[in-house]
Amino acid sequence: MTPRVAVAGVHGHGASHVRNVVRLAAEGKAQLVAVADPRPAEDLPAGVEVFGGLDELLASTAVDAVIISTPIQTHVALAEAAMRAGTDVLLEKPPTASLAEFEKLSAVVAETGRACQVGFQAQASKATLTLASMVADGRLGEIRGISAVGKWVRKARYFQRARWAGRRTLDGVAVVDGAVTNPLAHATAAALLLDGSTGVDDVRSVETELFRANPIESDDTSTVRIVTSRGTTILVAVTLCASEHLEPRVIVHGSAGRAELRYTTDTLEIIDGSGTTETTYDRAGLLENLLDHRADPGVPLYVPLAATGGFTQVVDAVRLAEAPAEIPGELIRWEGEGLDRRPIVLDVEKWVDRAADDLALFSELGAPWTHPPEHQNR
Missing domain, CATH: 3.30.360.10 (Dihydrodipicolinate Reductase; domain 2)
Structure with missing residues (x-):
């Protein structure tokens, strides 16, 4: 089944993530099913659901992977919510704003068993x-x-x-x-x-x-x-x-x-x-690598x-x-x-x-x- 992907944060660099998922969708490698952003999203493909926040998206839509391209200080809470909801994560850099946050997020990765790839392409x-x-x-x-x-x-x-x-x-x-x-x-x-x-x-x-x-x-x-x-x-x-x-x-x-x-x-x-x-x-694609890892955990992540x-x-x-x-x-x-x-x-x-x-x-x-x-x- 084609992986279902969502993007949190679709403006700025997030727009490039949306374009990348659309490209992968055209190749049959992914589906862009939803986006989350407090500001209105534009130029999205037909059928993509739009939510004001990631919590709302996760509660309403089944997704396999979430790309998080939001302000730095929101990374940990959003990544934790996604992994606890059973999704894998592509998290933009820097992943956290402190070592304490890094340790907290690392514990969530270990507890949930979900994959968290960081956007150092x-x-x-x-x-x-x-x-x-x-x-x-x-x-x-x-x-x-x-x-x-x-x-x-x-x-x-x-x-x-x-x-x-x-x-x-x-x-x-x-x-x-x-x-x-x-x-x-x-x-x-x-x-x-x-x-x-x-x-x-x-x-x-x-x-x-x-x-x-x-x-x-x-x-x-x-x-x-x-x-x-x-x-x-x-x-x-x-x-x-x-x-x-x-x-x-x-x-x-x-x-x-x-x-x-x-x-x-x-x-x-x-x-x-x-x-x-x-x-x-x-250069390999970090999202494609994440999806390959999801399908076969023997495929290592480039940037865990x-x-x-x-x-x-x-x-x-x-x-x-x-x-x-x-x-x-x-x-x-x-x-x-x-x-x-x-x-x-x-x-x-x-x-x-x-x-x-x-x-x-x-x-x-x-x-x-x-x-x-x-x-x-x-």
């Missing part, structure tokens, strides 16, 4: 998995470290799209929506996967340096240094205040070669003694909840860190008006690249917005 890319295999096999030699790099542009409309956008907390509840933990979360999660350090006990320490140029609560320009239980240093250097929007990268620094994963295009570049090679790979424990340690460190320090106005150039207005942190690309190359925090490099240095160890 780059981890279903053959490019990512090929590089992870190369690291594990020692093909790049001794690993000096791994860098996760993001130089993105986000305009005012991005932070005004929802009440929770750019917030650390909302109505007393943790949200932790910052550059490190949400828009560029894939880079950190991929770096942990490449090191084989995805579990909650695979992260030894996390240092955070969080800054902001936008008038928001959360970070938009940050470095984070992770040391894994294997002893690997992972340096995350990201900004949403770049002069231009560039493809994010995860870089493996090895004694026998250097590898660069560009996960948004599934491209892997290897530089070693034999020269430079660049290959673009295919347990494999996001290391990433959640980073989220928790950001949650517990000091509020992001404001970057001084003289170091920012503003462009655009209204919803198109955006800050550009002067020379931020240079400092991001230096952090990635040296596996160093902004303050250790002397970035001008870090005087005095604002970082916290955990």
Whole structure:
């Protein structure tokens, strides 16, 4: 029988999930039977039921899998409701806003026996998995470290799209929506996967340096240094205040070669003694994988909840860190008006690249917005 799928949260990124289920329906692999969203849904196929909330949907409609693409602070309650109703879940990243929430949701997975796949789609890319295999096999030699790099542009409309956008907390509840933990979360999660350090006990320490140029609560320009239980240093250097929007990268620094994963295009570049090679790979679908796993539990999930424990340690460190320090106005150039207005942190690309190359925090490099240095160890 064709799996019955519902989507909770159909606006923003949720709209892409709806389109994906419609595509799978045309291929006979799934049925889109219902959606849940407090705001009216548009352009849905005929026959799809519409509900204001997931509880109402689950009480009224039989479904096999639910995609949850809702605000971060709602993830745990909705995923728990779905699993307790007997459905499997594809949960958007970050799965939870704290380690305590992660542990709670993990307990629900164990209790119900349901599958919970997390939406780190780059981890279903053959490019990512090929590089992870190369690291594990020692093909790049001794690993000096791994860098996760993001130089993105986000305009005012991005932070005004929802009440929770750019917030650390909302109505007393943790949200932790910052550059490190949400828009560029894939880079950190991929770096942990490449090191084989995805579990909650695979992260030894996390240092955070969080800054902001936008008038928001959360970070938009940050470095984070992770040391894994294997002893690997992972340096995350990201900004949403770049002069231009560039493809994010995860870089493996090895004694026998250097590898660069560009996960948004599934491209892997290897530089070693034999020269430079660049290959673009295919990517599997997380929903299809979840449905295959449902049909045959012998098919492993690409991103089970347990494999996001290391990433959640980073989220928790950001949650517990000091509020992001404001970057001084003289170091920012503003462009655009209204919803198109955006800050550009002067020379931020240079400092991001230096952090990635040296596996160093902004303050250790002397970035001008870090005087005095604002970082916290955990």
